[in-house]
Amino acid sequence: MKGSGLFVLSVLLLAAVLITYFESVRRAQQEFGDVYTIDAKYARLATLRNVIQRSYEKTDRYHLDAWKLAVQTTLADEYGVSISINSSKVTVSSDELRVRSEFYVR
Numbered sequence: 001m002k003g004s005g006l007f008v009l010s011v012l013l014l015a016a017v018l019i020t021y022f023e024s025v026r027r028a029q030q031e032f033g034d035v036y037t038i039d040a041k042y043a044r045l046a047t048l049r050n051v052i053q054r055s056y057e058k059t060d061r062y063h064l065d066a067w068k069l070a071v072q073t074t075l076a077d078e079y080g081v082s083i084s085i086n087s088s089k090v091t092v093s094s095d096e097l098r099v100r101s102e103f104y105v106r
Contacts, residue, residue, distance in 0.1 A: 038097070041094075041096070041097055042097070042099075044079060045079070045081070045092065045094065045097070045099070045101065048075065048079045048081070048092065049092065049101065049103060051075065052071055052075065052083075052090055052092075052105065053103075053105055053106075055067065055071070056105040056106075057105075057106075068085045071083055071085065071090075072084070072085060080094070080096065081093060081094045082095075088104050088105050088106065089102060089103075089104055090102065090103055090104070090105055
């Protein structure tokens with residue numbers, strides 16, 4: 001009788017340890033997934049910066065107003081950010097990532 005009680009107790013302790021272990025593994029996997037998601041969003045902002053820079057280089061000076069409007073509306077909606085252009089200074093703000101980036105187009 002005493003042996004079976006000890007066996008049941010050891011099984012319960014082993015189950016508690018395994019549940020705790022698998023819970024910590026699940027949390028770690030979720031945190032890694034969150035990190036990859038955030039990294040992908042920052043990479044998307046870097047891509048947006050390259051798109052803005054290259055499209056500016058290909059736009060002649062007579063169409064800069066249309067370029068500014070297209071960037072501030074179409075690209076901003078596509079990437080989920082707000083973009084403001086003041087002369088050659090471009091400011092990109094992302095509320096989701098709580099980040100603001102400024103750069104100059106040349």
